[in-house]
Amino acid sequence: MKKQLFLCKGYVLVLLLAVCALNLWAQGEKEEEKVIWVTSVQGGREPEENVLFENEVKRLTGVEVSMIKPPSSEYSTKLTAMLATGEPLDIVYIDSSLMASLKDQDLFEPLTDRIEASKVLHDPSIIDPAEWERIRDKDGEIYGVFNKFEQGTLPIIRYDWLENLELEVPTTLDEYYRVLKAFTFDDPDGNGEDDTYGLAVGYSLYDLSSLFGAYGLARGFVKDETGNLYSPYATEAAIPVYEFLARLYREGILEPNFITNKSSNFRDMFMTGKAGMTFYWAAWVGLFNQTVKAERPDSPFKARGITPPKGPDGTIMCRAGNDGLMAIPRVSKHKDAAFKVIEFWHSYDGNILSTLGIKDHDYTFDNGTYELTELGKAHAMDHGAPQPKSLAWVNPFGELEGFEKAAEIVRTYGKPQYVTAYDKQWEEISRAEAAKIILGKISPEEGIANMNKRFEQEGIF
Structure with missing residues (x-):
């Protein structure tokens, strides 16, 4: 009887260990499914707002992201170190100068085929095709997607x-x-x-x-x-x-x-x-x-x-302005999900997030009307792209006096x-x-x- 009881307890212990291991494995898998996004410009205006921003991205895309935002003063140095050591990053914000200096290290995934297959990014009413040609590398590939209209x-x-x-x-x-x-x-x-x-x-x-x-x-x-x-x-x-x-x-x-x-x-x-x-x-x-x-x-x-x-x-x-780009490192384990987020950034909902910010936090939307909260006013409609790259973008609050004419001059x-x-x-x-x-x-x-x-x-x- 004691032997049977001992065996029974043993089975229970093994079963509990197995369940715990399964839970840990599942938790690890869930953690690995997150798209790691390194940036100095996109996201919340304060550190505590980044969590709300991540949740908004998931609500709008279904993709879970985890943002890393090194200090702006150290950003290029830290990003370069992260890329050099092969950290498993999925999206990186990088300016065109830094990308050019790192190009020969083969760190970035070519995005040409994905861009050409995208109903958003390949739409000429959203991004002028000449803009893609302007950033096409000498090898014929495109390695980054625009973050915003750089003015x-x-x-x-x-x-x-x-x-x-x-x-x-x-x-x-x-x-x-x-x-x-x-x-x-x-x-x-x-x-x-x-x-x-x-x-x-x-x-x-x-x-x-x-x-x-x-x-x-x-x-x-x-x-x-x-x-x-x-x-x-x-x-x-x-x-x-x-x-x-x-x-x-x-x-x-x-x-x-x-x-x-x-x-x-x-x-x-x-x-x-x-x-x-x-x-x-x-x-x-x-x-x-x-x-x-x-x-x-x-x-x-x-x-x-x-x-x-x-x-x-x-x-x-x-x-x-020189281009700020969103790129996918070759080491990324979630390239499809990463590109989905990048593509979303240039959709109307992405434009709203990158400008107005987070719904019911920076702004409210009721009966077809947007209204900024007091916090949203303080954030000045800038959550990474105050002027989206999309030619289809229309600011629901209108542009500030004189900007549209100035932007037209720069574009020309x-x-x-x-x-x-x-x-x-x-x-x-x-x-x-x-x-x-x-x-x-x-x-x-x-x-x-x-x-x-x-x-x-x-x-x-």
Whole structure:
């Protein structure tokens, strides 16, 4: 009897162990089914909101995701390390510069066939087919899907100052000069004080691509007909632009702290009536108007994006933002589910999530009407893609004043920077030498020679 009881207890113990093992296995399988999504931009605006965002993705797609969001300041370093060690990631947000530098390591899954079979991504009414060709690799494959409309930088002007001075919108560099001079010396705000500058910018060359674009000069490095890299800003063709900027500085038209200005500095100068023009992102046309009118409802302030100046041969060009992409690492164990989430991001429901945010948290939807919650207003309709890439997107709240026209200009004349592994060196060297030229410390010819010499010393040429 004792022996039977002992055997019975043994069977029960084995059965319990088996059940526990099965539960642990099932739990592990469930954990493995999650799509691991590494990003610095998509998701909740606060860490605690990421769980709600993950739940919303599952509600809308049926796919369970787990988001990893390293600090923005460390994102590229941490992402590179995760990819290099083969961590089982399924979706990664990566900018085109970093992807270009990692391309030879064969880390990313080709997505061409999936994109071409997608009813969303291959729909020309959603994404312009030319955009796919623009990011197609030299091997014929596409390795990433756009995150959002990256906009671009363009001239932004105090339109009310133009009206006050009865001036027309400038279209050439000569006309730009006359308007900027008038903004500096002709009391455009009518306060009787000599307290304005024509132009306020920062970071030296960062946002001035519209001026170089008048001569067809692209920002960064490009390839010549033999396939070798060179910098258009470091050629003789750029001399007229450097002379134009040096003249603005010499005559007191360019705000003098342009080298040390952070973007917040020149934005504030533009909004507070210290400068009549800046060069910045298209979205800020609307944000400038919204911010000033919220603080000073009676202000005559009118910010407008305007077409960049045309050059001697009629060329017009500005800088389009470099692409942020969603890619699937080759090591991913859930490529189908990962692509489903990426595809969803460009659907209408995905656009709502990437902008307005989480239903019943950031916004409510009742009887066909969207309404932002107080938290949603604070989140400013940005959960990873404040301006979706989809051409079919229509913001249910409308766009901010002036944005649509600015976006149209960028779409028409914007050209993304050609991405290389040497973009950081280009930035540092070009800014430093251009600043010396603008300040009058060296001639444009000397500055251009210095740029090319330093590029060569870096091993780029």
